[in-house]
Amino acid sequence: MIREATKADFAAFWPCFSRIIKAQETYAFDAEMSCEQAYQLWCGTALKCYVYVQDDLILGTYYLKANAQGPSSHICNCGYMVDERARGKGVARQLCEHSQKVAVELGFNAMQFNSVVSTNEIAIQLWKKLGYQIIGTIPLAYKHGKLGYVDSYIMHKQLTQK
Structure with missing residues (x-):
């Protein structure tokens, strides 16, 4: 089930969130941020924040916000995180x-998506299957925790024909 996130939901997901940012393989977030700082970044600045719940466990989350303001306010931005126990089970797709x-x-x-790390091949494949295209490459934009500097991609999908 996917539902709007509460602060308690985020706190329950925090151990997974923390592991993901500490690995420095997919998100350009400060690895040492606190749960409260992460909550403000992920949920506080978003228009909407949701969680994926199964058997009372928070197995994933996403935020949705405007990518820009004014004349570009019709384009949104999202970020997704999935607990390692749920990877490969369709949670990110849902x-x-x-x-x-x-x-x-x-x-x-x-x-x-403003910065999809080029080594995050599983996510890139999924986003492409869902209709997203790589519209740009940012050379050496991400300092990967294991691989050093790698490229990031800007990915885009038109949702309506407005």
């Missing part, structure tokens, strides 16, 4: 599909 529906309901007509 979260992304849900986010696209919510985005359209909120009046957005496109979705853009």
Whole structure:
């Protein structure tokens, strides 16, 4: 089940969130941020924040927010995290599909991911299957925890024909 996140939901997901940012393989977040700082970044600045719940466990989360303001406010941005116990089970796909529906309901007509780490091949494959295209490469944009500097991609999908 996917539902809007509460602060308690985020706190329950925090151990997974913390492991992901400490690995420095997919998110350009400060690895030493606190749970409260992470909550403000992930949920506090978002228009919407959701969690994927199964058997009372928070197995994934996403945020949705405008990617820019003014003349570009019709494009949204999302970020997704999935607990390692749930990877490969369709959770990220369900979260992304849900986010696209919510985005359209909120009046957005496109979705853009600003920095998909080029070594995150599973996510890139999924986003492509869901209709996203790589529209740009940012050379050496991400300092990977194991591989050093790697490229990041900007990915985009048109959601409506407005």
